[in-house]
Amino acid sequence: MFRESPIIRWRNYSDRYKLRGYKCTKCSATYFEYKGMCPCGNLDFTEIDFSGRGKIAAFTQIHGGPEAFENKTPYCVAVIDLVEGARIEAQVMDCKYEDLKIGTEVEAVFRKFYSSGEKGVIHYGTKFVPKF
Amino acid sequence: MAGIVGWGSYIPKYRIKAETIAEVQNADAAAIKAGLGLTEKSVPGKDEDTATISVHAARDALARAGIDRKQIGSVYVGSESHPYAVKPTASIVGEALDIGNAYMAVDTEFACKAGSATIQINAGLVDSGMIKYGLSIGADTSQAEPGNALEYSAAAGGAAFIVGPNSESVATLDYTCSFTSDTPDFWRRAMQAYPSHAGRFTGEPAYFKHVSSATDMILKKSGAKITDFKYVVFHMPNGKFPLRMAKQFGATKEQIEAGLVVTKIGNTYSGSSILGLASVLDVAKPGDKILVTSYGSGSGSDAFIFTATKKITEAQKKARKVNDYIARKEYITYPQYLKHMEGIHQ
Ligand SMILES: [Zn+2]
Numbered sequence: 001m002f003r004e005s006p007i008i009r010w011r012n013y014s015d016r017y018k019l020r021g022y023k024c025t026k027c028s029a030t031y032f033e034y035k036g037m038c039p040c041g042n043l044d045f046t047e048i049d050f051s052g053r054g055k056i057a058a059f060t061q062i063h064g065g066p067e068a069f070e071n072k073t074p075y076c077v078a079v080i081d082l083v084e085g086a087r088i089e090a091q092v093m094d095c096k097y098e099d100l101k102i103g104t105e106v107e108a109v110f111r112k113f114y115s116s117g118e119k120g121v122i123h124y125g126t127k128f129v130p131k132f
Numbered sequence: 133m134a135g136i137v138g139w140g141s142y143i144p145k146y147r148i149k150a151e152t153i154a155e156v157q158n159a160d161a162a163a164i165k166a167g168l169g170l171t172e173k174s175v176p177g178k179d180e181d182t183a184t185i186s187v188h189a190a191r192d193a194l195a196r197a198g199i200d201r202k203q204i205g206s207v208y209v210g211s212e213s214h215p216y217a218v219k220p221t222a223s224i225v226g227e228a229l230d231i232g233n234a235y236m237a238v239d240t241e242f243a244c245k246a247g248s249a250t251i252q253i254n255a256g257l258v259d260s261g262m263i264k265y266g267l268s269i270g271a272d273t274s275q276a277e278p279g280n281a282l283e284y285s286a287a288a289g290g291a292a293f294i295v296g297p298n299s300e301s302v303a304t305l306d307y308t309c310s311f312t313s314d315t316p317d318f319w320r321r322a323m324q325a326y327p328s329h330a331g332r333f334t335g336e337p338a339y340f341k342h343v344s345s346a347t348d349m350i351l352k353k354s355g356a357k358i359t360d361f362k363y364v365v366f367h368m369p370n371g372k373f374p375l376r377m378a379k380q381f382g383a384t385k386e387q388i389e390a391g392l393v394v395t396k397i398g399n400t401y402s403g404s405s406i407l408g409l410a411s412v413l414d415v416a417k418p419g420d421k422i423l424v425t426s427y428g429s430g431s432g433s434d435a436f437i438f439t440a441t442k443k444i445t446e447a448q449k450k451a452r453k454v455n456d457y458i459a460r461k462e463y464i465t466y467p468q469y470l471k472h473m474e475g476i477h478q
Binding site: 111132 | 177179180187188227228230460462471
């Protein structure tokens with residue numbers, strides 16, 4: 001599953017590298033993933049660059065991750081409410097599971113996701129760390 | 133001349149103590165610590181490499197510079213641990229910083245001075261009018277073969293500088309020059325995971341000769357005396373070499389201390405002397421003069437004289453300081469350390 005074409009991931013660099021999302025032009029709700037229609041009924045969105053600051057809404061620890069993350073287990077994954085309002089799921093690094101709470105403040109960092117084997121492309125993107 | 137418009141730094145959170153390594157190497161920890169003048173070193177997280185360290189430091193540099201990021205006309209990243217053998221780190225950094233596509237970019241490599249050299253390159257480009265701002269980065273996740281003496285000092289970290297017009301600078305670049313010669317003191321051949329070095333030869337004809345020659349050169353060129361500088365930074369492969377250099381030039385403990393980060397985090401290679409510079413910029417006051425001399429094996433030294441301007445005080449508040457990163461730490465065991473370093477190559 002991780003030997004997908006590097007080109008497919010390359011098309012998403014702007015979202016993954018920069019934490020770019022969408023803002024409803026009518027009610028100002030923000031989304032990380034593209035939505036066809038806002039719950040307010042509006043169909044128009046503008047792009048927004050998130051600040052990368054947020055709070056943990058839910059979290060868990062992964063012990064048996066997918067093959068590409070095997071050497072990184074255990075690691076924490078959280079649902080994060082960004083200060084701009086959007087919700088995002090991401091890995092939370094540089095912390096122990098015991099250190100996290102609902103409401104823990106986090107900030108976005110640029111990190112390595114995984115490599116496609118020894119010869120493949122290295123994939124990067126946004127993860128989070130507890131604010132320090 | 134051009135100057136520094138913004139600066140940023142980054143040091144990973146993880147540390148390993150000299151004692152922990154000495155135990156595995158069956159060595160005398162006290163003797164090692166006294167001999168190298170350091171107590172612990174930084175270790176990258178399992179998902180950190182030269183590209184991620186560079187982006188982190190550069191985001192802080194941008195926050196301090198407060199410039200339109202699309203006006204950055206060049207990105208140069210110096211390292212001896214670029215994630216790819218072929219494929220630039222600089223373009224990953226440029227993309228992550230969202231600076232658009234109209235920028236020159238290349239990775240540089242010159243052992244521990246690959247970062248400082250990019251400040252000279254960008255200063256030349258700014259002064260010639262080819263670019264308005266250039267991004268200079270030095271970062272490393274340096275490798276040391278398990279059991280080798282380098283294992284105590286080879287650390288991870290980096291610093292980034294936005295080089296731009298003198299009038300916008302937090303520190304003007306007043307002079308710079310280099311001393312270079314073909315000296316085989318330290319190297320890593322293609323496809324080799326770890327570097328090799330010429331043992332004690334790395335001192336006298338290598339580090340000391342080049343650092344002192346470049347420093348002599350810039351003092352002569354500028355007419356400055358060592359007492360003119362509030363801060364002096366010499367490249368820090370360990371905690372001992374820069375102190376010996378300071379003694380030779382008559383620099384005091386007060387002049388050296390602010391930039392002497394090696395004692396707390398080890399040698400961050402391409403990030404080393406410039407993390408010293410960043411650490412000095414974190415605390416410098418307007419008018420303070422700063423002398424920096426880097427060293428890269430193979431061999432060369434770049435010397436710089438900067439003067440802090442009135443803009444520095446405001447800029448200092450806009451991002452984290454080197455000491456903030458030094459203070460954030462978590463100690464790891466030797467098996468954890470091996471796991472962290474293994475991730476570097478995956
Ligand atoms: Zn809406």
